[in-house]
Amino acid sequence: TFAAQTTYSTWTAPFELPEDDVNGDGKPDIIVANYGSNNAGVLLNTGNGTFAAQTTYSTGTWPNSVAAADVNGDRKPDIIV
Template identity: 40%
Template sequence: MGKGDDAITGPSVSNSASAGAGLPFAPPVRYDVNTLPTKAVFFDVDGDGDLDLAVPNSESGGSGTQDDSVSILLNNGDGTFAAGTESTVGDSPNNVVAGDLDSGR
């Protein structure tokens, strides 16, 4: 089983990677996303074996970023994430469900 990680949402997403069983988490690293992120989900978006992050964002209230979007942060392979990309979705997304929709094609 792999090492545990944690993602916490707020005005940004913070990620803390575990050093291993029974060891404390590393200091958090912040990643900017939309103003109102909720319920981040780890899953392998790009099929490289590393867990990426998907973060639904509700209306931003004028933050300059896209309202009602999902941010995707790709894992760099070292426990850090690339800057997020946003896709506009329906009104006030609150959850993300991850799955392989094309059977790995």
């Protein structure tokens, strides 16, 4: 069975919602490009079936794509907007 639906707030006009473990705890977190708000957000997985409130990071104008990859070789995912 599934738990009841939970709605998470993002900013204006969210684009793309990839998941990746961005904080190294072994749980998939959600990354979102907030196109209308000119920021990217991260919702950390709490481990109990829910996600923490979105933390946002300023970007350039109209971010419409996000990804996570280790671009600097430190074995930690970097967020690419």
